[in-house]
Amino acid sequence: MVVVRLPASVSPSPTSRGGDEGVLRALKHSIRSLEAGGMVDAGAIPLGVTPIDATLGGGLARAAVHEIAAAGESAMAAASGFVLALACRAHPRAVLWIVEDMGLVENGAPYGPGLDDFALAPERLVTIAAAKPRDVLCAVEEALRCRAVGAVIGEIRSADRFDLLASRRLSLAAGSRDVCAFLLLAAPGTDASVAATRWIVAPVPSRTSATGPGPPRLCVHLTRNRRGPVGSWNLEWNGVERRFDLAPSLSQPVAHAAFDRPHRAAALGA
Amino acid sequence: MRLSTDRIARQRSAPDPRPLVVTGKRGNVERLTAIDTAAAQLGLTPGLALAEARARYPDLAVVAEHSADDRRLLDGIADWCQRYTPLLAIDPPDGLLLDIAGCAHLYGGEESLLADLIARMAAFGFATRAAIASTIGAAFATARFGPAGIVAPGEERIALAPLPMAALRLPEETVAALRRVGLKRVGDILDLPRAPLAARFGDHVLRQLARALGAEREPLNPLLPIAAYVAEQPFAEPIGREDDVLRVIERLAARLKPMLERRGEGARRIELALFRTDGAVRRIAVATSRPVREPPDVRALYVERLASLADALDPGFGFDLARLSVITAEPCSPEQIGLGESSEDADLDRLIDRLSARLGARRVTRLIANDSHIPELAAAAVPAQAGTADAGWAAFRRFRAQVELSPRPLRLLAKPEPIEAIATIPDGPPVRFRWRRALHEVIAADGPERIEGAWWSEAGGPARDYFRVEDKTGHRFWVFRAGLYHSTAQPQWFLHGTFA
Numbered sequence: 001m002v003v004v005r006l007p008a009s010v011s012p013s014p015t016s017r018g019g020d021e022g023v024l025r026a027l028k029h030s031i032r033s034l035e036a037g038g039m040v041d042a043g044a045i046p047l048g049v050t051p052i053d054a055t056l057g058g059g060l061a062r063a064a065v066h067e068i069a070a071a072g073e074s075a076m077a078a079a080s081g082f083v084l085a086l087a088c089r090a091h092p093r094a095v096l097w098i099v100e101d102m103g104l105v106e107n108g109a110p111y112g113p114g115l116d117d118f119a120l121a122p123e124r125l126v127t128i129a130a131a132k133p134r135d136v137l138c139a140v141e142e143a144l145r146c147r148a149v150g151a152v153i154g155e156i157r158s159a160d161r162f163d164l165l166a167s168r169r170l171s172l173a174a175g176s177r178d179v180c181a182f183l184l185l186a187a188p189g190t191d192a193s194v195a196a197t198r199w200i201v202a203p204v205p206s207r208t209s210a211t212g213p214g215p216p217r218l219c220v221h222l223t224r225n226r227r228g229p230v231g232s233w234n235l236e237w238n239g240v241e242r243r244f245d246l247a248p249s250l251s252q253p254v255a256h257a258a259f260d261r262p263h264r265a266a267a268l269g270a
Numbered sequence: 271m272r273l274s275t276d277r278i279a280r281q282r283s284a285p286d287p288r289p290l291v292v293t294g295k296r297g298n299v300e301r302l303t304a305i306d307t308a309a310a311q312l313g314l315t316p317g318l319a320l321a322e323a324r325a326r327y328p329d330l331a332v333v334a335e336h337s338a339d340d341r342r343l344l345d346g347i348a349d350w351c352q353r354y355t356p357l358l359a360i361d362p363p364d365g366l367l368l369d370i371a372g373c374a375h376l377y378g379g380e381e382s383l384l385a386d387l388i389a390r391m392a393a394f395g396f397a398t399r400a401a402i403a404s405t406i407g408a409a410f411a412t413a414r415f416g417p418a419g420i421v422a423p424g425e426e427r428i429a430l431a432p433l434p435m436a437a438l439r440l441p442e443e444t445v446a447a448l449r450r451v452g453l454k455r456v457g458d459i460l461d462l463p464r465a466p467l468a469a470r471f472g473d474h475v476l477r478q479l480a481r482a483l484g485a486e487r488e489p490l491n492p493l494l495p496i497a498a499y500v501a502e503q504p505f506a507e508p509i510g511r512e513d514d515v516l517r518v519i520e521r522l523a524a525r526l527k528p529m530l531e532r533r534g535e536g537a538r539r540i541e542l543a544l545f546r547t548d549g550a551v552r553r554i555a556v557a558t559s560r561p562v563r564e565p566p567d568v569r570a571l572y573v574e575r576l577a578s579l580a581d582a583l584d585p586g587f588g589f590d591l592a593r594l595s596v597i598t599a600e601p602c603s604p605e606q607i608g609l610g611e612s613s614e615d616a617d618l619d620r621l622i623d624r625l626s627a628r629l630g631a632r633r634v635t636r637l638i639a640n641d642s643h644i645p646e647l648a649a650a651a652v653p654a655q656a657g658t659a660d661a662g663w664a665a666f667r668r669f670r671a672q673v674e675l676s677p678r679p680l681r682l683l684a685k686p687e688p689i690e691a692i693a694t695i696p697d698g699p700p701v702r703f704r705w706r707r708a709l710h711e712v713i714a715a716d717g718p719e720r721i722e723g724a725w726w727s728e729a730g731g732p733a734r735d736y737f738r739v740e741d742k743t744g745h746r747f748w749v750f751r752a753g754l755y756h757s758t759a760q761p762q763w764f765l766h767g768t769f770a
Contacts, residue, residue, distance in 0.1 A: 074708070074745055081680055081770020094618055108681035108767055112637040112649030113666065117677050118770065122637040122663055126618075126654055128625055129633040139625055148618035203744035203770075205713065212716025213740035216770040237770065 045090050045180065048243045049235065056197070057227040060086060064196035065171045065181045067162075067224075069188040071202035076107040076186055078203035078218050081118060081237070083153055083182050085244055088120045090180045091150030095120060098128040098139045099155040103186075106157070119242045124150075133161035137170070144173040144181055155184040160191065167193035188223075198224035204234060204247075215239055217247055272397045273364040275306035277343050278333050280395045286331055293320045294335035303335045307397070337363070347396070348493055349551040352543065353591055354387065356497065359490050365413075367406055369490050380420055394549055403429070406490065407482025411437035411456070426483050431457030438478045444471055456482075497541070497595030501525040508547050508588020512576055515544070515583065515592070519572050522594035523565035536561020536602035540568060544583075545591035552583070556627050559619045559655040561602035567620065568594075574628035622654045631655050639666040643721060645736075645766065646682065676719050677738065679748040679767030686764035689749065696755040699737040703749065705765050710741035721750075732758065738769065746770070 044059030053059050060066060066086070070079035087095050097110055112122040130136045133156050140154040154170075156162055162183060171194045174181045188200050200221040207214035216237040222230045236247035274292045279285075289309035291302045300320040302309075309330070314323055324330060340363060348360055354377075357369035370383065377383035380402050391398040401412035403421035411430055412421055415437040421429045430437065433456050435445045448471060453459055459467060459479065468476050480486040501522040509515065519542060530536060538561055544552040556571040576583055626634045635651035639662035642648050648666075669675070691700035699715030717737035724730030732753040740746045746769035753761040 077679075077681055077746070077768035078744075078770050084680070084770075093614070105684060108679075108683040109651065110637070111679055111682035111767060112639055112663070113645075113670070113675070113678035114680040114682070114767070114769075115637075116663065116667065116670075118680055122639070122649070123661055125637055126622065127635050127637070127651060128629065129635075130629055135629060139629065142624065143621060146617055146621040148614035148621070203746065205742070205744040206740060206746075208714035208740060212738055213714045213746055213769075216746065217744065218770070 043178075045086070047086070047089065048241075049233070049246050051231070051246065052222075052233060055222065055228055055231050056225065060090075060180070061196045061227065062090070062180060063175050063178045065167060065174050065183060065194070067183045067185060067189060067193065067195040067198040069185040069198070069200050071188070071200055073106070073186055075202045076184075078216070079184055079201040080107070080110075080155075081216060082199070082201045082218055082220060082235075082244075083184050084115065084118055084120050085237075087151035087153055087180070087182060088124075089243070093124075093150030094126060094148055095124050095151050095153065096126050096128060096139075096143045096149055097153045097155070098130060098136050098143065100133060100136055100157060101129050101131055103155045103157055104129055107155075107186075117239075118237075133158065137162070137166050140181060140183075141170060141173045144170065144179050145176060146179075147177060149179055151180045151182065153182045153184055155186075157186045160189075162189060162191070162193065164192045164194070167195060171195070195224065196226050197222060206236070218244070272304070272306060273343065274304035274335060274340050276396045277339065279306065288329055288331040289314070289327065290331045290333065291320070291323060292333050292335045294337075340364070346549065346551075347391075350545070350549045351387075352494070352551065352593075353545055354383065356494070356500065356595075357490060357492050359493055361410070365410070367409070367490060369492075370402070384420065405482055405484045406488050407439065407478060408484070410439060411482060427460060430482060431455065431460060435459075438475070438482060440475060440478060444475060447471060448475075495597060497597055498535075498599045499526050499529050499537075499596040500593060501529075501595075502591060502593035504591045505589065508585075508590045509592075510585030510588040512583060515589070516569055516572060516576070518592045519594060520565045520569040522592065523563075523568040526594060526596060527563050527565060530563040530596070530599065533599075534601055535599040536563045537568070537596040537598070538600050539596070539598035540571075541595050541597050542572065543593040543595070544585075544589040545593075546585065547587045547590050550586070552589075554579070555597070556623075557631060557655055558623045559626075560616065561600045562623075563602075570620075571623055571627045574624045578628040578630075626653070626655050636661065639663050641665070644724060645678070645721065646686075649682075676716065677769070679769050682748075682767040683765070686750070686766045689763050689765045691749065691751075691763035693751075697735070699739055700749060700763060703763060703765075705747075710739075710745065710747070712739045713742055715739040718751075736766070 043062050044056065045062060046053050046059035047056075068079055068083050070076045110125060110127055115122050115125065128139055130139055136154050136156055140152050143149050143152045162185070170181055183195070189198070200223055202219045204217045204219045206217045218235050219232070220235060221232045224230065234247040235244040238245045275290050278290060278292070289312055290306040291309050291314065292304040293300050294303045302314060302316050302318045302320060302323060305314050305316060312327055314327070320332065344360060344362070344364065344366070348358060348366055351358055351366055351368055355368050355370050355373045359367045361367050370380070374380045374383050377386055384400055384402060388398050388400055399413045399418045401409045401416065401418050401421065403409035403412060403426065404423045405426060408421050408426040408429060411433050412418060415433045416429060435448050435454060435456060437456060448454070448459070459475070464476060477486065481488045503518055503522060509518070526537070537558065539555060539557050541553055541555040546552065554572070554575060556575050558571065562568060622634055631653045634654045636654045637649055638652050640647055640650055641662070687705065689703045689705045691703035693700045697718065699717055700712055702709060702711050704710070715737045718735035720733060720735050722733045734750040734752055735754070736748060736750040738746065739749055747765055748767040748769065749763060749765050751761045751763050755761060
């Protein structure tokens, strides 16, 4: 039995019909905060991609656990890139990357110059290697309770280590401070979890040209969203703005840009 | 003197009434190296050939010597003797030197300290000869050649005079040379003129004599570094539970705190020594990334450290003494400690300390940029506790902007992995390659970026041509060819990293 106590100001009065809207909003708000386990809604981290932000209801929930799975072992680099892009939007504080020894061997260690190219200043990163998946979860939980940490990335190779209990523990820890936890999984998990969102990331061919590969492109599937619908998008890394943009729907331009058109010429200053 | 035989006797399950001798090869002859009391009473002496000893007494228990075991035992005893003083040195093969200056009163004077030491050693099954003197030389001589006991300050001459010349720790040939001219006891050379003695036997004799008499200082080379701050707690009733140990740690840390405060210092490295009732000593060290002196912080570090011990804290029958020492201390200003509230940086450092204590300091790392053009050396992961203010990334960014460095992978493999690659043109990128048994068709490639090996070093390796390639499914890799086509017969391809 759940009793929702309404604020006095919006208590229903039989005379005013206009109050119903307000009552409904207050009820929805109460239900949402109840669902969040009594924790305050710490706000959202906008991704800067309008359709995704709209789907997520403003952005990625703060103080929550997000699961990001690579579509396969080989997509781990793409998933790491996506996680990093999310993690550095979360907060300008330190980012902790906690990973199993095996993960470092299989997928490589975070490489400073590459991080610097991407989005994260390497000074902000603390890498922690753990011998066992248990130690990873333990360290993630510990890190989530620290005020100086902006985001925690926990990389786990087998999703079955991350069961409902572990996920519940982590989301409670994440809720106690406004720290985002990202679980980076080498394969999509199937178990129940209390993660706020669940993503599957795969690389897609970039806009290649004669000079080589174009900016990184990913296909992200949002397969679980506690705040709304799910979806699937193609994203392209914007190296100037240092964020992901929605990729044009075709991976290759159908025809070359026409330079002889008047508006093009005007745009070029001719 | 009975170290080897006592060790063997302790390990025996049932007592053996036969005289015990330990033997080892000296030259080409099997000789006795150690004997027990029963053998000594028969008139055997170390150095005797085993064949001769057997001829005289056929019923001997003979065991081969094992000097490594003896040394380990001596180290263990030295560890245990830390309960008397932190300043001690090993005097191989079977001696220990303890500097008890300022410690004797804790045991109610020198006599009772000596009695306590001998009684406890006897309880462990070791026959001990111990002497206390003002100099190392005099104590050594009295313990090994004299009546043992205590030599009062200023009486070194009297104590040393009747002892044989070997008591001065002289080489055997010097002792033999002195004996040839009739100088057999220390007393014989005490009053001889110095100059002829030095001319004939070397000044080593005089130096050893001066050291034994206290005319020249002799430094003790301590076994363990001397801690700057020490607090210890003996227990009437041995403790064994982890909670109790943690409580003791906090109490000892609380005692260290005012000492540290007085000198404006904080601990960077702390060691806990737990003395077990059976003589074993367990040492557990923790390190911190900034100076600490608050007892709860020290306790928190040990909570993590004890939780991560591979072999659990084995108390046996309990610990009867706990000692907390600050091995490394550093000056720390009050704001680093934090008055009431603590800054975010301090919080992060505390988290790093806790994780380092649990997982090991090498596992918690920060990235630093090195001044190197070789990709795997350009960035390094260093323990986060080492604490570097400027990690060199600003310089790296300037360099990258200057030379327009091509993109670097997000994740770099610890070691480049060999791949089977096919390139259409000799210096071109691969068109397809096989990595970890999966075939990748390259559709786009950027490169080469030629990175010269460390030509100044023997193990520098050949030049590498790096390519950024993308395969049909969109995976992006950093591959390189080691060696150039015209200079290498069969260039080998490697995969070094992956891009997002």
